[in-house]
């Protein structure tokens with residue numbers, strides 16, 4: 001059943017990447033960090049609980065989260081395992097933040113997180129001298145870590161485009177005397193670099209002529225609590241944005257969205273597809289670019305998304321594939337093998353969901369091609385979400401414009417990143433059916 005046009009304004013909940021980091025850096029810094037706009041999603045709340053287990057005092061007063069940090073090198077040994085639920089960012093950054101301490105810390109997560117690869121973080125930690133104890137070989141949770149008595153700084157080139165790996169190494173470097181160096185060939189989201197500098201760390205970034213970035217972190221800095229203003233999450237804004245593009249009659253303003261260039265690949269791509277998207281009220285806040293986004297229903301056309309853009313929109317491919325289903329012509333998305341190691345194998349989950357709803361696509365090892373159907377997307381299928389919030393939300397968005405209702409098997413995971421998704425979208429005019437089980 002098609003929804004009526006989506007109209008009005010929606011303010012985005014806080015950015016998930018920045019929210020995790022605000023709690024972690026606040027917990028590590030000396031003194032008080034005051035956070036406004038924190039995303040109160042399950043992933044971030046799990047990080048908050050873990051930071052409290054390490055000795056930080058965290059509480060919400062009014063609209064602000066107050067974090068009383070312990071100072072660099074002063075986390076206490078957690079008596080229980082640190083449970084990061086569904087969050088790759090939470091567990092991978094925490095392994096860098098805490099894993100080099102000379103005590104045993106134990107990490108675990110839900111069924112989705114427990115099959116995601118951790119060797120990408122464990123390998124550099126092993127180079128630092130961290131002892132890794134796995135219950136089963138293969139670099140999967142649960143994992144215990146024990147840092148060496150004298151950790152040595154490393155010089156590490158990340159083998160895949162990953163802000164989580166880069167960040168884990170940088171955070172490990174903070175408690176190692178000397179300079180830790182991370183090299184990344186692809187510019188991934190740079191929140192760790194920017195925010196650590198804001199907390200007082202010495203972080204040096206240089207970029208060569210080929211765009212390769214060298215990041216140097218000085219160990220044992222004196223970090224002080226800060227005020228952090230978390231901007232709205234562009235990865236959450238992706239859902240109302242695509243919904244407005246595909247539902248006829250829509251004219252929506254999405255307010256307070258982070259416009260950091262390492263996060264805006266989806267907007268660039270949707271504009272190339274013919275999307276009527278206008279950035280208004282562009283401003284700076286907390287060192288980041290912010291804007292409101294006005295988006296109207298548009299007839300989209302298929303395009304090829306350059307592989308080099310993947311890092312700047314890595315979490316947005318599922319909903320881009322939904323937009324591509326409503327385009328005229330094929331949309332080709334190369335260079336997206338990292339989608340296979342997210343909360344689910346997103347390449348497979350998206351391809352299966354599209355096919356279940358009558359949309360032709362080709363799933364390659366590292367690409368997806370979607371045959372757009374204009375406004376003739378049949379829908380009517382049941383989608384398996386595999387504990388993946390973004391798969392759940394993108395197919396709920398598809399259902400707003402398809403000829404027949406799209407069903408998803410589980411909506412609970414939406415609470416990890418965008419708890420108010422269903423009520424917020426409903427307020428704008430979206431019509432979701434009731435779960436019948």
Ligand SMILES: O=C(O)C1=C[C@@H](OP(=O)(O)O)[C@@H](O)[C@H](O)C1
Pocket residue numbers: 016017018088089161162163164165167189314315338
């Ligand atoms: O650093 C971060 O906050 C994130 C990095 C990305 O993961 P990778 O580093 O695995 O690409 C992204 O998919 C995730 O949602 C958040």
Ligand SMILES: C=C(OP(=O)(O)O)C(=O)O
Pocket residue numbers: 086087088089090315342343390417
């Ligand atoms: C990949 C994601 O998050 P994480 O890796 O933190 O689980 C996401 O939110 O799409």
